[in-house]
Amino acid sequence: MRTIQQRFKRTARTQEAILLLVIAIVVTLLTAANPSFMTISNIFDILRIMTVSGMMALSCLLIMISGGVDVSFPAVADAAAFAGATILLQAHFNGSGLVLFLTAIPLGMLMGAINGFFVGWFRIPTMIVTLGTQSLFYGASLYFLGGVSIFELPQGTKDLAQKALITVDSGSGTSSLGPLFLVLVIMAIGVSLLLHRTSFGRSIYALGGNEMVVERSGINIRLRYLCLYSLAGAISAIAGAANATIYRNANPVGLQGQEMGIIAAVVLGGALITGGKGSVTGTLLGVLLIAIIQNSLVLVGIPSTWQNVVIGIVLAAGIAIPAVRHLIDARNKTEVLI
């Protein structure tokens, strides 16, 4: 009996449980304020917002677990999708919508590998490297490929945008959810399995915990960083291609400025910014909370200009509350705090 109670207590104290509670409260309040929040079309809207940001959050999560703060993933996503679309346009390709993804992924991996090279070989903090590469990737794609959105996407991409995974017929019309949300779910399961079921995944946590120990245990950490950042680049590229598909144009700066919101979502999801801790479930819940805020403030009469205030407050609370709890825990144990 006691063990069940203890286990319940432990679960209830995890970030995921707290986040779930917060989301439940927010949803209840929003529904009470405006019943149209709980309509199926609004829920699909939120899930659509979540699709691209959820993919980027997975990329951000992987890097954050390894102990780095990546700010280049929107740049990688945009540049990979934009360069991919440019290639397809030059080749007059007009076939399947999958090809945009297949073109973007190697480009994203290449850009991720550049990040990984600088982090792994030169031990420069990820934040500094990715601030540089973010500027580099955006600058390169805008200057050398031209800064104009590409609307002439392959026919397959346009078809993919109109496909529906689920279509629900509500009173006022049909609302549908695209197949790309399923891609997010599959990617989330994939990343989760990678993190918990493979030695590569465990070593990502170890890198975030103590890099030196990982190196001493005989792992080639440079190679690990290179693989990890390439993987994150590939995930970002999928996010970029998904963004281009959903909005039916490849915008070279379509996701610019979203990095801080995504990092906020990942941190809210319980990932430690110093590395070694983080979960896919928490991250997706964090992204969901931010998506609800972005989508629904207008529904309850808060002007959209207040969006960042609310996100900022949620983020500040999400950071400060665990910090205070940690501080109290540590004080009870009379630890020396550094």
Next chain:
Amino acid sequence: MSKTNDSQAPRTRKPGNRNGLADFKSDIHALFDDRSMNLLVTVFVIVAAVLFIALPDFRTAANFNSMALQISDLGIMALAMTVSMIAAGIDLSVVAVANLSGIIGIQVMTSMGGVDSSPTAALFGVLVMLATGTLLGLINGMLVGLLRIPPILATLATMTLWGGVGTAATNGVSISGASRSLTDLGNIAIFSIPVPTLVFILAVILVWLFLAHTSTGVKTYLYGSNAKASLFSGVNNATLMIKVYTFCGLLSSLAGVVILMRTLSASPTYGSSYVLLAILVAVLGGVSVTGGSGRVTGVVVSLITLQMLSTGFNMLLVGHGNSNFFKSFAWGLFLLLIVWLGYMQDHGFGFKPHRGTSTNTAGIAAKKPTAPATPTSHAKAG
């Protein structure tokens, strides 16, 4: 206590106890001992020489005037970034604090008569702006110092929050209405130096005094290189962080004042690329990305170098596409190149595996071959 200090006088020089020419020589020597500084000055001289020879437009008084104006606001933000980076942190909220204090300043001045308000109103507005920046910096400092939140996270949250408050207060558009007695200063030059540049020079002196001539400055370096050592040597780390980030906030709002002078307006989205640029300026100026080292001279030289490059790109790329896009590309490349060169200086030009985090110690040891002899001679004497 003072006696032991005196016996060590040749090694630990005190500001009040200077030895004229010898000290000056050792100062100069120390300046050239800093290898990242040598690299930077070399780059500076090359860039300046090439632009002087290649571009006739570059060597005009009007161009120097405009460059001096352009470095002022970014420069002050870079100084704030420098201080936080020396303390092994980072202040992502510099631009947001500058913009928000500008917005608040304009609203105060508007309520006191707007564009035609008196110089007293302008002065009051500026004081309110500086107070705002100090308060916002204090909040950062308390998050970092008292709650022990990593600086990158704390300032990320406050950046989002203050940016959001600015957007909410202005509906996301740029607002004007700053007192003319303040904005006119943006066009005035004293001794042919524009006033915004003078404010920047003032900030440089302020930061230099803080870092090199106050005990808080010295503690900042200590904390940056080893927070644990700092704690165990009796430094109150929490208070120190509060002081450091409050100072950063004050500097950021000073940048906000300069932005008001230059653009006559305040906007929640002004200078969104300045966070990157401020970090670039600091890193290029030799501020260690892991904290504990960096100097104001380097930051100023790197700032001027980047501004010259920026102006040079603008002049060269007329008619060859958008030079802003190229600049973004070049800044990114430049940042990576500089951190790579810095790494190579520390570790030698090779791809051998390296363990641990060595800093400039290798360079210093190589410069002073006589150093290892001293302990042996002492041992013999003992």
